[in-house]
Amino acid sequence: MATVPGPPLVKTGTIGQRDHGKTTLTAAITKVLADAGGAEYRSYEDIDDAPGEQALGVFVKMSCVEYATESRRYYHTDCPAHADYIKSMIYGHSPDGWLHPGGGGHRRPDASDQGAPAPGQADRCGARGGVHQQGRCSAHRNTPVVIGSALCALENRDPDLGMNAVLKLLDALDSHVPLPKIELDKPFLFTIEDAFEISGLGTVMTGLLVRGVVNLKEEAELVGYGCDIKTVITGLEMFRKQIDQAEAGDNLGILLRGVKKDDVKRGMVISKPRSIKAHRKVQAQVYVLTKDEGGMSTPFTCNSIPHMFSLTWSVTCALTLPGDKEMVLPGECTTMTLMLMEPVALEKFQRFALKMRNSTICAGVITDILTTDQ
Numbered sequence: 001m002a003t004v005p006g007p008p009l010v011k012t013g014t015i016g017q018r019d020h021g022k023t024t025l026t027a028a029i030t031k032v033l034a035d036a037g038g039a040e041y042r043s044y045e046d047i048d049d050a051p052g053e054q055a056l057g058v059f060v061k062m063s064c065v066e067y068a069t070e071s072r073r074y075y076h077t078d079c080p081a082h083a084d085y086i087k088s089m090i091y092g093h094s095p096d097g098w099l100h101p102g103g104g105g106h107r108r109p110d111a112s113d114q115g116a117p118a119p120g121q122a123d124r125c126g127a128r129g130g131v132h133q134q135g136r137c138s139a140h141r142n143t144p145v146v147i148g149s150a151l152c153a154l155e156n157r158d159p160d161l162g163m164n165a166v167l168k169l170l171d172a173l174d175s176h177v178p179l180p181k182i183e184l185d186k187p188f189l190f191t192i193e194d195a196f197e198i199s200g201l202g203t204v205m206t207g208l209l210v211r212g213v214v215n216l217k218e219e220a221e222l223v224g225y226g227c228d229i230k231t232v233i234t235g236l237e238m239f240r241k242q243i244d245q246a247e248a249g250d251n252l253g254i255l256l257r258g259v260k261k262d263d264v265k266r267g268m269v270i271s272k273p274r275s276i277k278a279h280r281k282v283q284a285q286v287y288v289l290t291k292d293e294g295g296m297s298t299p300f301t302c303n304s305i306p307h308m309f310s311l312t313w314s315v316t317c318a319l320t321l322p323g324d325k326e327m328v329l330p331g332e333c334t335t336m337t338l339m340l341m342e343p344v345a346l347e348k349f350q351r352f353a354l355k356m357r358n359s360t361i362c363a364g365v366i367t368d369i370l371t372t373d374q
């Protein structure tokens with residue numbers, strides 16, 4: 001596999017409530033880095049008017065800018081609304097770390113109006129930028145907070161609150177957000193699509209190696225649907241050729257010692273032992289598709305019994321909405337608890353779809369595993 005030379009690419013973005021200064025901060029970063037040769041300046045209007053993206057048939061209103069510091073390249077997503085942010089996360093833009101402008105905008109006094117606030121006044125400051133690592137959004141411990149004004153940076157005033165504060169925020173991004181792990185470094189995961197009995201050879205399971213590197217004679221585990229067999233890889237086959245090693249992205253056939261066709265079912269996974277488990281109960285963030293996006297025109301109710309699809313498995317599930325909520329309207333986001341009829345390979349941040357009568361009605365991302373159930 002070719003490796004792209006140059007500094008590592010990190011996904012980031014601005015999150016926060018409406019009018020809290022996300023787009024202004026995005027524009028300010030490109031302005032400050034354009035002066036240093038690390039970005040092309042994108043004006044507020046340019047970012048705000050971006051046409052958005054069509055991802056898997058779902059329209060996501062967002063714009064992406066790219067910039068580079070001395071040590072990294074950043075791919076930065078600015079989403080105007082919470083629903084769009086969740087949609088972008090579900091469709092694969094999940095950032096490695098977030099920038100969280102602290103609010104204020106025209107509703108509150110700005111740092112530049114008051115003189116530089118003391119760090120303790122951070123909550124009242126017009127434009128502070130917090131940097132969160134992936135998965136740490138609500139835990140403010142360890143989150144660097146930089147005080148300054150994106151507006152000053154954009155309007156070329158008061159460099160201490162403006163340009164220099166943006167540079168400090170970028171330093172915090174560089175030092176605080178961990179580099180994404182390369183998928184080849186992760187424990188291997190193979191999703192089974194089909195299984196065949198080949199006389200003289202045994203059972204060949206076909207599918208996709210979604211991450212990691214797998215070697216002949218390596219230990220492996222067959223996981224899902226109540227099965228948990230520890231075994232060894234005795235054959236790897238690609239394009240009818242026997243190979244010793246395969247890597248993420250390869251479609252291949254795998255033979256496992258002592259595994260019979262009847263032991264195997266589409267939707268199970270072959271993985272590095274103890275790297276992924278089967279579960280039945282999860283917490284998720286879900287976006288309910290609108291009719292235009294292929295979803296329903298009616299609300300999605302808590303009595304629905306949809307099919308949950310992810311990797312190569314599909315399982316019927318029951319759901320619980322938060323509080324005493326009974327329904328969610330198309331176009332809305334919600335959290336929900338999903339109880340699956342059978343245990344399948346699942347992990348945090350895994351994406352899935354909920355389908356009913358063959359149409360996709362929701363797209364979601366798992367935020368927490370609630371029970372383990374092999």
Ligand SMILES: Nc1nc2c(ncn2[C@@H]2O[C@H](COP(=O)(O)OP(=O)(O)OP(=O)(O)O)[C@@H](O)[C@H]2O)c(=O)[nH]1
Pocket residue numbers: 016017018019020021022023024025079080081104105106109110111126127148149150151152
């Ligand atoms: N004084 C001051 N105003 C700011 C600052 N950053 C943003 N604003 C103002 O706050 C308002 C909202 O800023 P936006 O950047 O549009 O906020 P947003 O979070 O992108 O808003 P939505 O996309 O609608 O959610 C605008 O009037 C900005 O000029 C800042 O650092 N200081």
Ligand SMILES: [Mg+2]
Pocket residue numbers: 022023024048079080
């Ligand atoms: Mg905006």
